[in-house]
Amino acid sequence: MNKDNLSKISNKKALLIVSVGTSCKKTNEKNLDSIEKAITDNWSNVIVRRAFTSRTSISKAENKDAAHTTAEALSKLMAEDYKEIIIQPIQVIEGLEFEKIICSAMDFKGRFKKISIGRPLLSSRLDFIELIAALDNEYGLKDGKHTIFIGHGSAHRGNQAYRDLKVIFNNEGFEDVHIETLKRNSGFDSLLMNLKEKKIDDVRLLPLMISAGKHILEDIYGSSDESLKSVLESNGFSVEGSVKGLGEIDGIIKIFIRHVKEAMDGIEKIS
Structure with missing residues (x-):
């Protein structure tokens, strides 16, 4: 996290990175910290702060003074006289956690000169295509082995993004890639039956989640x-x-960086 040096910040602009968070220090370092560092490196003239949507993550944070909800972080930035706020959610889909962030931001509409919100990871066709390319580059998904990606899942309508991802994977030639979720995984048993019928013996099981936490x-x-x-x-x-x-x-980090840039350019302005 870069230090506040107000004398070097002329436009009083702050970037608030919001995630569910995790209580695992190593996970923070490998995932959330790496995303935050990449964003900070790209906008070194902007103060970067962090917030969590999970009270559990806040209660277990090592630095309690820096652990805030979105609303608490925005209140602190307002008290410090920041004028422009860019909020970047570090989430996979436009689900319930994203709605929480929007609701918190709307409560501050009119209190800042400008508030912009970046989009979660999977919010456009370009996002899907770039994510597929990143995962293929990381894991080599066209080697003939069936791959099962597991997302968190949600009862929210945003869960449709996982089904869309499966379709786009297949349309891009990745016919052996499957998308399932933990919370709405009614298709998992059917997938097992399908793989057995095809006499598949070896599978690749991979997470489709931001951080390597409990899930x-x-x-x-x-x-x-x-x-x-x-x-x-x-x-x-x-x-x-x-x-x-x-x-x-x-x-994946590059997708989030693009979303921050789009928010800074005013594509997702709310006030």
């Missing part, structure tokens, strides 16, 4: 019988994979 380490790759890796193995599949969060992949 990745326990729900996907945990040692319990209920983890997705265990379920696959108990069904006779040989499973390879990675616990790497999306925040560790350069191509």
